[in-house]
Every structure is written in C-alpha cells, then in structure tokens.
Amino acid sequence: MNVAVLGATGMVGRTFVRLLAGHPWFRLEKLVASERSAGRRYGELVDDSPEEFRDIEVVSLKEFLKDPDVGLVFNALPASLSLEVEERLAEEIPVFTNARAHRYDEDVPILVPEVNPGHLKLIETQREKRGWDGFIVTNPNCSTAVLTVSLAPLMEFGIGRVHVATMQAISGAGFSGLSALAIQDNVVPLIRGEEWKIETESRKILGRLRGEGIEPAPFEVSAIATRVPVLHGHTEAVFIELERGSADEIRGAFESFDPLAKFGLPSYERPLVYTNVPQPRLHRDRGRGFTVTVGRLEGSGSFFKYVVTGHNLVRGAAGGSLLNAELAKRLGYI
Ligand SMILES: NC(=O)c1ccc[n+]([C@@H]2O[C@H](COP(=O)([O-])OP(=O)(O)OC[C@H]3O[C@@H](n4cnc5c(N)ncnc54)[C@H](OP(=O)(O)O)[C@@H]3O)[C@@H](O)[C@H]2O)c1
Secondary structure, three states: OEEEEEOOOOHHHHHHHHHHOOOOOOEEEEEEEOOOOOOOEHHHHOOOOOHHHOOOEOEEHHHHHHOOOOOEEEEOOOHHHHHHHHHHHHOOOEEEEOOOOOOOOOOOOEOOOOOOHHHHHHHHHHHHHHOOOOEEEEOOOHHHHHHHHHHHHHHHHOEEEEEEEEEEOHHHHOOOOOOHHHHOOOOEOOOOOHHHHHHHHHHHHOOEEEOOEEEOOOOEEEEEEEEOOOOOOEEEEEEEEEOOOOHHHHHHHHHHOOOOHHHOOOOOOOOEEEOOOOOHHHHOOHHHHOOEEEEEEEEEOOEEEEEEEEOOOHHHHHHHHHHHHHHHHHOOOO
C-alpha cells in the first residue's frame, strides 16, 4: 500500500521516514512539507535520510492535496494546519496523526495500540456519522503515550489517582521549539498546554467505549511538565494510588505486559521492560524506541511510585502512529 508522510522534514516526520524504510506493508511514495522544502530532494534536506528516499522530490502540501493518490496518510504537520487538512483527506483516506487537532472529538480515538485497541471501533462511528470512506486515528501527545503504556498493566489493581512530574526532552518541542540558550544548564517547568493534555488524554485512553464515544477513566490525573536538557526521551516520576496489589504484584504486571504479541505486527516490540534505574540516554532506544522502561518501583499500602522513560519521537509520536496503522490494517479497518 502506498503512503504519504505530511511534515516529512520535521522531527516527527523524519522519524516516520526512518521507520518506514523497508517496511513490509507500507511503501512511502510521497514526502510532503512546506513551500520552503518543495521541489528539493529529500536527501538534500535531511542529511541522514534512509538511502531509498534520498532522491524523492518533496512536494508542497498544496500540491499534494490536489491529488493525494495514496492509500494512507501519516500526519506530522503542526496542529494549526491539521484540522482542515485531516478532515479533507479522511473523506477518502485513512489518516493517522500526531497532531492534536482531532484528539478531543467524541468519535475520534486517541490510540495507544497496546492500551486501548478496542477504541478502534470508533472508526465505524466516524464513517457512519460523517459519511467518510477514510477516518482519523490520533495518537496522544508524547508524554501521555509513555505514561499510559505504564498505567495500562496497573488498571487491574484499581487506580485511585495518578500524579506525575515529567522531565521532557528538547526534541519534543520540534525543530524550532526552544533556544539552546534557554535549555542549557536549566530546567524549564512550563510547557504550555502539556499538563492539560496529559490529564485529559490519559483519561480518554484509559476510558471505556460507550455507545458513540469514550467515557473517561474515573480517576484523577494531575501533572507537572518540565523541559530538561536531554535530546530524546521523556522521563516521568509517577505517584499512584491503587485499591489493591503489592509491589511484587505490580512489578509482575509490568513484566508480563505484552498484549499485542499475537498479532504479528511488523513494528511491534515488547512495550514495557522493567529495569532498576530507567534513564533516557541508556534506555530510549530499547526495542528500536518502541519499548518504555519502568523502574524504581517502591511503595506499600495503597501508595506506590515509579519512574518511566520512553522515546518521545518513536513511542511518543511516529512509532505509535505506525503501530496504530499496522493494527488497524491487521483488524481489517484498512
Ligand atoms: N516532537 C514530538 O516529540 C511530538 C510528539 C507528539 C506529537 N507531536 C506533534 O507532531 C506534529 C509535528 O511536530 P514536530 O515536532 O515534528 O514539528 P516540526 O519539527 O516543527 O516539523 C513541522 C513539519 O511541518 C511542516 N510544515 C510547517 N508549516 C507548514 C506549512 N505551512 N505547509 C506544509 N508543511 C508545513 C514542516 O515543513 P518545512 O520543513 O518545509 O518547514 C515540517 O516538516 C505537531 O503537530 C506536534 O504537536 C510532536
């Protein structure tokens, strides 16, 4: 199946392109970016482009929209452009997107495939309500993706509340995100909109499919988000209240979490690994960036704490989106 990546020259777009090299199901045919990049070879714009895409000429979004002619679109455009573009494309084509534009629509899933694969059923609702042949599936913001992979195995213990403090990598802000001067030798405890996104998106992801929408998970999620001078890999300190379960049982649940192994998806890696001291530089590339690493689990009674780290551009963005598309294809939605 031929696919396109929109925003192919950005942080997330480059990650899509890298992950699509040699992909057995999806053949990357169109690389789309702004007028600034249009007409140039991808390899000229992106030094470390995979060999097979170096000579593809980048097309502008405007040109692409005139005749998309692909079976599936991965979107890594800024949110401001995505609302209209995604709706227009979804009339005909499945769209898997990193942008937040449609994450909060009632009939659009925020999918983390290991966590809430059943929410893919909303595709049927979208098609029925909106009359589309395609659909939109979003993935969450990067820190929410890492967090929810670690929370999913804990649902069986009855989550009462979640507090999280994030330490997020610079690449999470995109190419033009933060000046070197602001982040060197510093911690910036403000990422606009991020805390609301973590609190809202994680409850939707861990919520229940009810009729034509999702009933959010019934527990409180409270977040503080900080930016730290790490290149890739978001690390999160999580404080959690559980109705039952011991530290040993929780660790066992982390270690046995492997929900999609049976589907044989080309990009699937074990989603969660337990280690003593999770650290972004050491662990972000585990499982080619798809695996999150959990550790430092402590606690007793109903209060526990742990640390989780994961690759923001792979698990938290392009990789998550690619896995979503693979699962949707495997389940017959594409
Ligand atoms: N970075 C992360 O960890 C992360 C994680 C989850 C979600 N996201 C979301 O993913 C999306 C992309 O983020 P990013 O970090 O990759 O951003 P980025 O590095 O700033 O890249 C933006 C991309 O969009 C293209 N673009 C910008 N304006 C355009 C226009 N007017 N017409 C056509 N193309 C245009 C750029 O092309 P040019 O190079 O030609 O300008 C570039 O390819 C955003 O919606 C973001 O919120 C990011």
